[in-house]
Amino acid sequence: MKIAIIGAGNLGGALGRSWAKAGHTIIFGVRNPGVGKTQPPLAEIGASASSAMIPDAVRVGDVVVLATPWQAVNEVISAMGDVRNKIIIDATNPLSLNAEGSLSLSLGSSTSGAEEIARLADGARVAKAFNTYGWENFANPGYPGYGDLKPALFHCSDDDEAKEIVEKLAKDLGFEPVDTGGLGMARSLEPLALMWIRLAIRNGRNPNFTWGVLRR
Template sequence: MNIAFIGVGNVGAPLADRLQKLGHNVSIAARDPNSPSIRDVMTRNADLIVQSPPEAIASAEVVFLAVPFAAIEPALTSLGAALDGKVLVDCTNPVGANLSHGLESKISGSEKVQELVPNARVVKAFTIYGFENFEDSFYPGYGDIKPAMLIAGNDLAAKETVAELCRQLGWEPVDTGNLSMSLHLEHLTLLWIKMARVQGRGSGFVWAMLQRG
């Protein structure tokens, strides 16, 4: 699959690296190919492809958005209609002061993303944990139980595409419903951050989905 990344910081870099090593063609959309984040991700994996944003997006079937939430508007509006019809995986979180919801819980960040690119097929995913779990999603000692990756989106086919990528990366995808459910996933991210970073539990924990047949 052809995959492009907008943003290769703490979240984007491990996902891009692992997806490329799984056999996908992964491109990094870079306005400045010599930026520190681009140099760092290429040091991690020299088989990643660095292209201008229009080039990277044009050939991609799936695009990961993994920039700080404050940067989504310039990142997306500059691409215009290039994202029309693309599966856009929103990995961002609107985090406000004192680990509050950055949009005052009135609307999800993913719905804001959809407003900026109304013809993209937005799916919320890879947001409910810290980046450490995107580096390594393997939790031994639980039999066949895999860590859950909660996703949300309005387009069923787009969600299935993202769900398959989740499976390949070692997650059990859990479809939580339409894109408005992203608000609850963003609150789940805040819960994880408060437990892991503030309370000192550490990053080595995830959620799982247990369901009776």
């Protein structure tokens, strides 16, 4: 699959490296192709990765993964061009930092970043996924160390094909995809990301834990 990843920072770079190892082609959609944060993942991935201006990456991608800061989302979606019928996987979190330096979600509980993105990205089919862990957990496909349990990858969308693609991409990274329902469930998945961040900080910034689903 050709995956257009918008943003080549911590998260975009880690996802790109791991999906490339799983056999996908990566096009990083960035403001300045080939320079800055894009350079390390491009150099590491080699021939199966390239970088392009955002609308060019979106045009060629079979799927678009959004991995920019929440504060850039408006500008980035405007830059994408025609996104009608495109599948956009939103991996952002609408985080803001208060004056005391503590993180919170900036949109309240009556909407979510994913729903706002669906509103902005006219005609796109939006899914929420890959937002509930730090990038370190996406950087190492296979995930040795969790015993028989696979880490859970919670996702949601109103579009069945978008869900299928998320599930395939999650399995390629060694996760167990967990379909949580329609896009409105992003109102639960974004706070879950905040909980993960707070626990990681509480544990001395240790990112080596994930959510798992125990069934009986």
